[in-house]
Amino acid sequence: MTSTFIRFIQLFLSISTLIIVHELGHFILAKAFKVRVERFFLFFDPWFSIFSKKIGDTIYGIGWLPLGGYVKITGMVMDNVEKSSIKKNWEFRSKSSIKRLLIISGGIISNILLSIIIFTLLLFKYGETYLPTKNVRYGIEVDALGEKIGLKNGDKILFVNGKYIKYFNDMPRAIVLGNSITVDRMGKVINLPLDNNKKRFLFDRKEYNFFIRPRIPPIINHMVNDYSESNISGLKNNDEILSINSESILFLDELKETLYKYINERVLVSVNRDGDIIQKIAYVHPKNLLGIYLKSFIDMNEIFLFEKKKYSFIESLPHGIKKTWTILKNQIFFFKNVFHIQTKAYKQIGSFFSMAKEFPSKWNWDIFWTFTATLSIWLAFLNLFPIPSLDGGYILFIIIEMITRKKINENIVEKCTIFGFLIISVIMILIIAWDIFKVFLS
Incomplete structure (x- = not known):
């Protein structure tokens, strides 16, 4: 329950930040062009608001319906009084098409800038760590999903879409976006096509686990807390497991496959401990297996040579822009696949329930800001x-007006806006209903 609460608090703070920044973009440009802003609200406030206060010409407030926010700009939405009145110089409709275009675009511009700023600051503070593909010396380890698209443990990925991927960090995304994978499988070069039938496995997954990772030797990181069987076994941190019941073990995937054959049994474990071969008897538990946590490839600096990049603030800016652009391209690609029913990409569409699940169960500012920047773009x-x-x-509407040099009838704009709002409302309700079904019923 606590972890769920933490996730929703992070989501609430993230969404609130995005709404305020978006509406602030409209607000700032409206004020810059001397257009009156009547209301600035976080969340919608039908019938009543949680908080409101008038400062100058603007009422600032917080609504009770957390489905967005809004600024009410004078002369943008017509009422009966405004329709019959002479245009005032503080009204939106009195401004040139360029100024109106900028005011409307203010929210989009603000969200793009927020994403760039967040990524720039994260890169400036933490830099980036890359694993060059050439340093993935043992090939890859794949899960069931990786196997479904044709990959196997030990494959060395040579190309994706005929292109060499310099960094392994970019490999999963390249595969999702690609149409073919070329691998070296025990010395034989094999080309694996990625059609929509295979891509549906990538989009139809319930969790965002990596379907490929570098293949690694099984080295103990630490023991499971209070697991008595592991204490009896005498296994220790940094032991490298060499065999189980005399079955040779070279890689983590081989260890998992072997241990599942000996569930609820005692096995003879041979390990390399500081150059000495040690043998211990251990119990294979149905859940914890040997009662140990093994190192991941990130913990194996002595095996995998990582490249670490640190940036000055000036250097981090173009990389922040590049990261924002990359995420935008990924979103466009995903959106295109939503309409390909065969890929089942539509199953990844979700509301705030799905978004909340992506935040960690423990508060993590790095992940929070990374996810906020992604949501912003x-x-x-x-x-x-x-x-x-x-x-x-x-x-x-404004672009049409600029091209035709004719003002679109305000009644038509108003009716289209009401119709558009109804469409968006129905879509939101359907997405929330679909999300509730996925999260709570499926």
């Missing part, structure tokens, strides 16, 4: 859609 992308009531819908 996603929000910018969605708002570009030319649907009335979204920013993209207003942008489309």
Whole structure:
């Protein structure tokens, strides 16, 4: 329960930040062009609000319905009084098409800038750590998903889409985006096509586990707390497991496969301990196996040579822009696949329930800001859609006006906006219902 609460608090803070930044973009540009802003609200406030206070011409507040936020700009949404009145110089409709276009685009611009700023600061503080593909010396380890798309333990990936992937960090994304994988399988070069039938396995997964990782030797990191059987066995940190019941073990995947044959049995474990071969009797538990945690490839600096990059603030800026652009390209690719029913990418669509699951159960600021930056560029992308009531819908009307040099009838704009709002509302309700089904019923 505590972990669920922490996840939702992180989601609430992240979404609130994105809404405020988005609406602030509209607000700042409206003020810059001397357009009056009547209301600035975090969340919607039908019938009543949790908090509101008028400062100058603007009422600032917090609504009770956490499905977004809004700024009410004078002259943007017509009422009966405004329709019959003369245009005032503080009204949105009195401004030039360029100024109106900038005001409407302010939210999208703000979300893009927020993503760039967050990634820039994260790169400046932490830098980046890469594993060059050439240093993945033992090939890859795959899970059931990796096997379904044709990969096998020990494969060495040579190319994806005919291109060499310099860093292994980029390999999973390249595979999801690609159409073919070329591997070296025990000295034989094999080409694996990635059609929609195979990609559906990648999109239809319930968890975002990596389906490939570097193949590694089984080296003990530490023992499971209070696991008596592991204490009896005498296994220690940094022991490298060499065999189980005289069956030779070279890699972690081989250890897992072997241990599952001896569930609830005692086995003879041979380990390399500081150059000495030690043999111990250990019990194979159904859940904890040998009662040990093994090292991951990240813990094996002596085996895998990582490249670590540190950036000055100036250097981190172009890399922050590049990272934002890369995430945007991934989102566009995912959106294209949503309409390919065969890939089942539509199953990854979710509401705040799905988003909450992506946050860690323990508070982690690095992950929080990374996910917030990702959501920020996603929000910018969605708002570009030319649907009335979204920013993209207003942008489309203004662009049409700029091209035709004719003002679109305000009644038509208003009716289209109401219709667009109804469409968006129905879509949101369907997504939430689908998410509830996925999270709680499936």
